Amino acid sequence: MGKSTKPIVVSGIRSTGHLHLGNYLGALRNFVAMQETYQCYFFIADLHSLTTHPTPDHLQDSVRDILAEYLAAGLDIEQCALYVQSDIQETIELYLYLNMNAYLGELERCTSFKEKVRQNPNNVNAGLLTYPTLMAADILIHRADLVPVGKDQEQHLEMARTFAERFNRLYQTDLFTSPQAYQSDKPLVKIPGLDGNGKMGKSEGNAIYLADTPDQIRKKVMKAVSDIGPSTIGQPKSEPVQNLFTIMEQVSSHDTLAHFEDLYNRCEIRYGDMKKQLAEDLVTFLAPLREKIEMYRNDERYLRDVARIGAEKAHVSATETLKRVREIVGIRSLF
Numbered sequence: 612m613g614k615s616t617k618p619i620v621v622s623g624i625r626s627t628g629h630l631h632l633g634n635y636l637g638a639l640r641n642f643v644a645m646q647e648t649y650q651c652y653f654f655i656a657d658l659h660s661l662t663t664h665p666t667p668d669h670l671q672d673s674v675r676d677i678l679a680e681y682l683a684a685g686l687d688i689e690q691c692a693l694y695v696q697s698d699i700q701e702t703i704e705l706y707l708y709l710n711m712n713a714y715l716g717e718l719e720r721c722t723s724f725k726e727k728v729r730q731n732p733n734n735v736n737a738g739l740l741t742y743p744t745l746m747a748a749d750i751l752i753h754r755a756d757l758v759p760v761g762k763d764q765e766q767h768l769e770m771a772r773t774f775a776e777r778f779n780r781l782y783q784t785d786l787f788t789s790p791q792a793y794q795s796d797k798p799l800v801k802i803p804g805l806d807g808n809g810k811m812g813k814s815e816g817n818a819i820y821l822a823d824t825p826d827q828i829r830k831k832v833m834k835a836v837s838d839i840g841p842s843t844i845g846q847p848k849s850e851p852v853q854n855l856f857t858i859m860e861q862v863s864s865h866d867t868l869a870h871f872e873d874l875y876n877r878c879e880i881r882y883g884d885m886k887k888q889l890a891e892d893l894v895t896f897l898a899p900l901r902e903k904i905e906m907y908r909n910d911e912r913y914l915r916d917v918a919r920i921g922a923e924k925a926h927v928s929a930t931e932t933l934k935r936v937r938e939i940v941g942i943r944s945l946f
């Protein structure tokens with residue numbers, strides 16, 4: 612990608628398991644909308660996924676899965692740079708420089724780190740501690756202006772700003788811009804899971820995956836948590852039931868939604884019927900995506916070309932940034 616005056620956007624998704632409906636509606640659809648307006652770099656964060664020690668085969672498979680899912684969702688390799696994080700080795704070197712000015716205290720205070728320590732006290736590795744520095748390197752290597760991320764990543768983005776500003780101050784340079792969270796004009800949709808509380812997550816076991824078969828979708832929806840039903844007119848919805856309506860709002864027609872709202876309000880709703888309808892609407896909604904995912908996933912040659920083209924594009928700005936960082940820091944080869 613040559614010089615351009617469009618604001619630069621960077622975002623990544625970790626390669627831990629398939630993408631789900633929440634990823635699609637909450638993030639991917641936004642990425643697709645941004646490709647035209649901004650100079651976009653979207654990548655698969657395979658290095659970040661190493662903190663949990665996946666097997667090599669599993670790691671490889673996940674990268675291909677997510678690449679196919681990105682493409683199926685509508686990312687266009689002509690418009691954006693779509694690449695795999697580990698193909699841009701400049702990021703790894705920048706990560707090292709940034710780590711020299713990332714302090715133990717601030718890394719330890721990071722909410723996601725504390726959470727991981729709590730969940731997995733036997734695997735508190737340095738990669739986990741420096742997860743935010745690697746993420747900052749992903750962003751700063753392209754000197755991004757905007758980063759579309761969810762609420763759970765805002766603290767990491769804030770740390771990226773801290774590292775960028777600290778570097779600039781320390782070396783008296785204006786090399787790095789301060790990356791800001793991208794706010795879409797449409798409110799962000801938060802897709803809840805099927806287990807009654809919280810949002811849809813890869814590790815929560817409550818997700819509908821873009822690659823799920825119609826039968827898998829039906830089974831999951833029919834098992835979704837609801838409640839015993841409203842007993843008085845106008846009773847507010849419980850969280851699990853509201854969640855079903857929220858998903859329905861995304862994938863079903865207005866009429867369908869209004870129909871079940873009405874039944875709920877009259878205390879005549881049968882959740883079994885609602886789930887059946889929701890399952891069919893989800894199947895219809897996801898069918899074209901699933902078809903495309905399969906097509907891309909089975910074309911390993913094409914996936915390889917996509918990754919190569921993406922890496923070539925991402926390299927242009929990564930090489931330029933790293934060259935300047937090395938000069939600024941004073942890393943120069945003697946020969």
Ligand code: TRP
Binds near residue numbers: 746
């Ligand atoms: N940490 C992000 C997540 O878990 C993924 C990520 C890695 C990322 N590097 C990034 C997101 C750079 C935005 C920009 O979702």
